[in-house]
Amino acid sequence: MNVTVENGENQQVTLTITVEADKFGKAVDRAAKNLAGRVNIPGFRKGKAPKSIIIRHVGKDNLLREAFDLVAPKAFSDALESESIEPVTRPEIDIVTLEEGKDVVFKAVTTKRPEVKLGEYKGLNIPKDVKPTTDEDVEEHLKRMQERQGNMVDAPEGAAVENGDFTTLDFEGFVDGEAFEGGKGKDYPLQIGSGSFIPGFEDQLIGMKVGEEKDVNVTFPEEYHSEELAGKPAVFKCTIHSIKRKNLPPLDDELAKKVSKFDTLEELRADIRKNLEQQAERAAENAQRETAIEKATENAQVDIPPVMIDNRVDSMLQEMAMRLQQQGMSFEQYLQYANTDIQKIREQYRETAEKNVRTDLMLGEVAKTEDIKVEPADLDAEVALMAQTYGATPKQVQSIIKEQGRIGDLTASVLRKKTAQFIIDNIAK
Secondary structure (H helix, E strand, C coil): CEEEEEECCCCEEEEEEEECHHHHHHHHHHHHHHHHCCCCCCCCCCCCCCHHHHHHHHCHHHHHHHHHHHHHHHHHHHHHHHCCCCECCCCEEEEEECCCCCCEEEEEEEEECCCCECCCCCCCCCCCCCCCCCHHHHHHHHHHHHHHCCEEEECCCCCECCCCCEEEEEEEEEECCEEEEEEEEEEEEEECCCCCCCCCCCHHHCCCECCCEEEEEEECCCCCCCCCCCCCEEEEEEEEEEEEEEECCCCCHHHHHHHCCCCCHHHHHHHHHHHHHHHHHHHHHHHHHHHHHHHHHHHCECCCCHHHHHHHHHHHHHHHHHHHHHCCCCHHHHHHHCCCCHHHHHHHHHHHHHHHHHHHHHHHHHHHHCCCCCCHHHHHHHHHHHHHHHCCCHHHHHHHHHHCCCHHHHHHHHHHHHHHHHHHHCCCC
């Protein structure tokens, strides 16, 4: 086999591959036998028709193409190996010469993985910034526990709406004096200050009493999802029907006993502080880890072929479509609901896709440089973690991975994690 390589733009390469005539002749014979076993030819049992009859029945061109399909994949694979090319796209094949008794020549156009020039990735100086836990943090957490134990009561007779109150109201919206679709509600529940409505709407309800009517004047945001309403002033005719407030239990030892295993409020406070400090430590560690990988990526130099970014965007869109399907929504329905189109979403994803590809390329090069390997124990640990996450057994997870043919994906994922951990473990102390 003979191979010549022509380099193009954006890491594209054209391989011209020649397969010797004798090797192709053997492939033609195998192709004839394969076809004889698949086609019905009168007067012959399957698999017994000679090559001359097969040619007469299916045509010489079809036989040669069948033979080409037998030799081309291995020839392409051998060519990549001999030229040390790692492709990131499927090849486009163009047959130059395909005749029995002659060398077969074909061109394969593919995009190769770009070269990565690593910068600093070991000994990175990245401090771990642990946010201190304040008394206010503890009290805020304690207040949320207190609120969960509260119960709703009617506001005193004659009370006016206050920020934080829970109301029910009727409303109807008008733009240019005309009611608009979706702008009407009856006995609608609304917590004042929740930000559920257009900015300024809830603030204007403060001070109203049960049974009182009021015109609320607002302007729809410029980026509002409905183009017909975006940026337009509107009037909502509102009537308050009820005002409720949350009655909170006192912050005392009894509350501590009710919401925790502790007998006193001070013990509960101490436990809250301990948990918040542990959370702050974990958050700082995660931030340090992310910063280390980001810094190592920034320090690396690589020219990414656009097709790699496009492919990553495709994967992100497929994952998005799967998540939507799990929620009972099609991708088309989402586009309509979000008032957008596929091209806008692709552009939104592009920056993240490029960053992810760049990071993967950096991690791959570090793995090569440091000779980081994935051992069977690493795969077993990852499978065990996946089993725990999905509530399955490791054996069940292994079976699914094998059935879906995703062992390669699992290995690549574990290698990325292991390499990232190497960078993290080598942060400057």
